[in-house]
Structure formats: structure tokens, C-alpha cells
Amino acid sequence: MSNTLRTESAAPPPTRRRLSRQERLQQLLDVGWRIVRQDGTEALTLGHLAEQAGVTKPVVYDHFGTRAGLLAALYQDYDSRQTALMDAALAAGGQSLAGRANVIASSYVDCVLLQGREIPGVIAALAGSRELETIKRAYHVAFIEKCRAALSPFTEIGAIGSAGLWAVLGAAEALSYAAATGEITASQAKHELFETIVAVVVRSGHGGNSGAGKLADI
Template identity: 60%
Template structure:
């Protein structure tokens, strides 16, 4: 009687590919946003993030260092996406003051609303943090420089004052926060920000 040949061993699973550093950072930020959205900023610790992401604590500490570093990274991640949306909107807008102002207003409010209540939680958790102060200042300066570049062609001979661009930024933050909180609608926030931008530019003529 012929002998039955032994069964072939099951194939070994393919080795897991080691993530590149930027890929791991993206994964950790995505998990952090989901955790923040589901449970709030109080639940967002480096240890909890490691557990949710399925990695060891040293991996998370290597990327962010501290909880404040993680929160600052989340804010920077939001800012990068907001800048990309605004740049696309500005590029698509016609070269008129009203169209450029409308693109700035719509993009700013839309980005804040897209992130819902997560960004206010990040800001509240980082209140007084040196990391947040540096990140926020960098963002503010970049926004003002971008607005000056976009709107200066429509200003008078004296150009636009930086004080006016700070006023635009303050209005953008306040109106977006009011829209997130449900105090005003998104369209009302965009319309008021649009009027503020146009008025400040026209005042320079």
C-alpha cells in the first residue's frame, strides 16, 4: 500500500513591512484624531495612543516626546490641511478683490468646521504651553503673510497695514468658533468675514 506523502507545511506569513517614519507619524496622528473625536482631549495620553495604534510606548514617545508635543503636532497637522485648502481656493478664484476675499473666508470657516470641536479642545489643552505658543505664532505669521500677498494688489498706494491683517485673523477665528458652537451659521460666518476683509482692503485706498 503506497504511503501518503506528508502534507506540505503551511506557507509562512509574509513579514510585516516596517513603516517609514513619516508613515508611522501619519498613522499615529490619524489614531489621535479619532481618539480625540470619540473621547475628548482628556483621554489623549501617549500611553493610550500607543495602545490604540498597536505600537509600543517608545514609538510614540520617539515621535512626540510629550503629550504637549502630540497636541502641538495635531494643531500643525490641522494647519497644513487648512493651508492646502486655502491655497487651492485662492488659486481657483478669479483675480478680483471680492473673489479672493470670498475664497479666503469660505476656506477658513470650512476648514474649522470640518475639524468640528477637536481643535478647540487641542487649544484648551495646550493653553499656556510653550509648544503651542510657538506653533500658533508660526501659523499666525504665515496666515498674515499669505493674506498680504493675496490682497495687496487690490490695496491703495500705501499698501495694506499688518494691523488690518491681524484684524482679519481675529475675525476669522471668532466667527469660525461661533459657527462651530452653533451660535451662527456657516454661511453667516463666511459672509461676515468676507465683508470684514473687503472693508479693510478698501479702507487702504
């Protein structure tokens, strides 16, 4: 029995797996979102993030460099999730104009609401920074091209002008953040965005049976 006890006591403690660089980055981003959600954007500093994540400051500085870099990384994290959500929804969505407009409106608003009120605070903290302008510009162009590819088949000429697509983007941002701050409901935001998308396509000229109708399942 004594030998058994000695054997058990001598067993080495379980080793902790070292996180890969990408896993560490995601951990830091998750903790960053938690700080913003609980304490506001003002509380998000590199030092506080390191403390809350249980890592040393050099680890955080190595990933983000500056506070602006951290905020920009949070915005990119949000952007990548929004893009993935919309891509999946478009792949599984309907093949009519109404179906495509429904998917775009619903997925955009839903992603903003999933992040709650945190993302407006991140954007406000980054306002005027070169990092945010670069990231937002790339995202805006990608969103517009995604909408162009999804909606152009429902026009007579097979194309939608850039002005209309920028109008869709502006409506999507304004309506989503109004829903996130409680100024309007999520259903109202989705419905108005749906109507805006359909109107842009109609003005571009749509032919045949477009399937345009009321926003469904909201």
C-alpha cells in the same frame, strides 16, 4: 493531491510592510484625532495613544516626547491642512477682490469645520504652553502674509497695513469657532468674514474695478 496540499500549507504568510517614520507619525496623529473626537482631549495620553494605535509606548514617546508635544503635533497637523486648503483655493480662485475675499473666508471656515469641535479642545489643552505659542505665532504670521499678497493688488498703494490684517485673522478665528460650536451657521461665518476682508481692503484704498460684491456660492 497531497503534494499540492503540502505546498499550499507551506506557503509563507504575507509580510507586513514596515511603516516609514513619516507614515507612522501620520498613523499616530490619525488615531490621536480619533481619540479626541470620540472621548475628548482629556483621554488623550501617550499611553492610551500607544494602546489604541497598536504600538509600544517607546514608539509614541520617540515621536512626541510629552503630552504637550503630542497636542502641539496635532495642532501642526491641522495647521498644515488648513494652509494647503487655502493655497489650493487661492491658486484656483478668482482674480477680483470679491473672488479673493471669498476664497479666504470660505477656505478658513471650511477647514475649521472639517476638524469639527476637536481643535478647540486641543488649543484649550495647550493654553499657556510654549509649544502652542510658538506654533500659533508662526501660523499667524504666515496667514497674514498670505492675505497681504492676495489682497494688496486691490489697493491704490499696493499695500495693506498690518493692523487691518490682524483684524482679519481675529475675525477668522472667532467666526470659525463660533460656527464650529453651533453659535452661528457656517454661511453666517463666511459672510461676515468676507465682509470684514473687503472692508479692510476698502479702508486701505482700492482703485479701478475691484469686483467687490456679495459673497457667492455660500
